[in-house]
Amino acid sequence: MTSETRYRGAAILALAGLFISVYLLLYHLGYYGVLLCGTGSCDVVQSSRYADFLGLPVPGLGAAWYLAMFILGLMLAGNSLETSWPGKLAAVFATGGLAFSVYLTALELFVIHAICRWCVVSAVLTIGIFLLVAPWRLLRRSPPESLEGFSVE
């Protein structure tokens, strides 16, 4: 898969995630009275004390993250910038996003004991974005500078 295809895929997933986050944020702020959730326990999760992180609504943080990944995905899909700052930033964001998603999923499973279907979709999108951005590729491409010129006699 070319890097262009990977970043285009990441941008598409990020846009989908952005809409989900905006939906949950509008619910969190009270603009929607009912959360369409099917059989999940979205209401329990979204109204729990963990729906805010450091005073900020988690869906708002999610929307900001998806927006950043969408913009970076578009930038990287059109140019060979993978090893420049947008590529590195995308790799850091993708890794951070995955870690935060794992934290939120663990909260749902082990602390809140409720699962929000939208959060599961968001977690899947985050994993997809992480796999498409593939931060480990950057590690392979740029060996530590300290090793440059080093030779074994």
Place this chain on the structure above:
Amino acid sequence: MAKNRSPKNRSGKGKQAGSSGGRNFYLLLGGLAVAGTAALLMARDSGGDISPLEPLSLAETSAPASASAGVAIGPSDALVTIIEFADFQCPHCRNFNAVTGKAIRRDYAGPTGPIQWINYDFPLQQTSWAPALAAKCGERQGKYWQMHDLLYAMSDDWIGKSNPNRTFINLAETIGLDEDAFRACLDDRSGLQDVGAARRYGESLGVNSTPSMFINGRPIPAQRQYFTYAGLEKLIQETIAATTSTESD
């Protein structure tokens, strides 16, 4: 790597394929954006909204001070009347309610008990008006005290929230309140006039902190001993004894 930079890959055919892929990509993005926006708009129409209560100040209510703005439990002709001014966001009020207030009301403010306990909302912070309104909405369905105790017990779940009304509705459901009526009450906001009247009544009595309490009209000193179960119980019994002896004289 070198292969990717070969002239073959830079041929017109490759560019055509690339621009076609690019067009498809932007079409897909555009379609997704339209579908997502439409879904958000449709979701807006499918359910009623829950507006957050903006932070308020006393100046935004017009009701004058009123002793009848409190909520009472216990007989109206009780020997002892305790009145409390409290703020749902105040941690001392929460602790006092959990350790002492709730138990004293249970043991002494029953239908034939010796005390009547009257609670007045005294919101000290602008964001304290929202839980006070939620408690008033509980009162309108005859469950003020259940809502009162639950708001304190679950305060970690709503303090600091951008829209605590969402949590209040969930709490209302857990004590069996009619959700539609509760929502309508939150939207209506007329209960805030009672909260303003209670706060002004407290100010007329010199209250400036919470919890502030009075027993038969006398302020209870803000000393730790009176805020424990044993301390308040002793004060109640002393007041009962004094009232009984005055009546027998």
